Amino acid sequence: GNSVTQMEGPVTLSEEAFLTINCTYTATGYPSLFWYVQYPGEGLQLLLKATKADDKGSNKGFEATYRKETTSFHLEKGSVQVSDSAVYFCALISNQAGTALIFGKGTTLSVSS
Amino acid sequence: DAGVIQSPRHEVTEMGQEVTLRCKPISGHDYLFWYRQTMMRGLELLIYFNNNVPIDDSGMPEDRFSAKMPNASFSTLKIQPSEPRDSAVYFCASMGGYTGELFFGEGSRLTVL
Numbered sequence: 001g002n003s004v005t006q007m008e009g010p011v012t013l014s015e016e017a018f019l020t021i022n023c024t025y026t027a028t029g030y031p032s033l034f035w036y037v038q039y040p041g042e043g044l045q046l047l048l049k050a051t052k053a054d055d056k057g058s059n060k061g062f063e064a065t066y067r068k069e070t071t072s073f074h075l076e077k078g079s080v081q082v083s084d085s086a087v088y089f090c091a092l093i094s095n096q097a098g099t100a101l102i103f104g105k106g107t108t109l110s111v112s113s
Numbered sequence: 114d115a116g117v118i119q120s121p122r123h124e125v126t127e128m129g130q131e132v133t134l135r136c137k138p139i140s141g142h143d144y145l146f147w148y149r150q151t152m153m154r155g156l157e158l159l160i161y162f163n164n165n166v167p168i169d170d171s172g173m174p175e176d177r178f179s180a181k182m183p184n185a186s187f188s189t190l191k192i193q194p195s196e197p198r199d200s201a202v203y204f205c206a207s208m209g210g211y212t213g214e215l216f217f218g219e220g221s222r223l224t225v226l
Contacts, residue, residue: 032212036215043204100161105155
C-alpha cells in the first residue's frame, strides 16, 4: 500500500541555519505530494505541494522537489526563523480517487534565536 | 469565507459520559475528514465522507465511536461511553474535490477524567 516516511525529530536549529527534512514515499501510480505545517495550538495547514515528477513546490521560503527516481520530497529552507518552529508533515494522495490523504508521522522543528 | 469550524474547542468530561464533537466544513467542499492527534499515536484518520456518505471508517477505534454527516454543512463525532484513553485533540478537515488540499479546523481538545 501507499505510505510516507519522514525523518524522526525533533530537529533543533539556530536562526538562519539551513533546514532539510527528509521525506520518502511508497505509492503505486502517480501520487501528488504535500507538506503541511502545524503551529502550536492550531490545525494543520498546507505549506506546499507538487503534483507530478520534477515539480517544485514553494511557499514562505520553503521548497520541495518531487523526485520520482528516488521517491522523495524533501523539505528545504535556506534560512530558518524562530517563527518556523512547528511540526511538519509530509503527505501524499493517490491518483486513484476515493483514497484518503496519507500523512507521515510529523517532524518537530525548533528554532532558537 | 469562513474556514472549518469545530465545537467545542475544549471539553472536559468524566469517564462514561457521552461526548459529541461538531464540525461545519467549508461551503462547497465535498470531502470531510475526522482525525485524532495524540503525542503517543500522532495523527490518525478516523473516518472520512464524500458527499455526506462515509467512505472509510476503518480508523474508528471501536464501537464506542460513531460519526454522522446528515447534510453537506454539518458532521458529528460521538463517543459513548467515553474513556480516559480517548483524551486527544480531534480535528475535522474538509476538501473541495479530490485534490489533497485539506483545510483543517482548530481542533477540539477532549479530556476524559
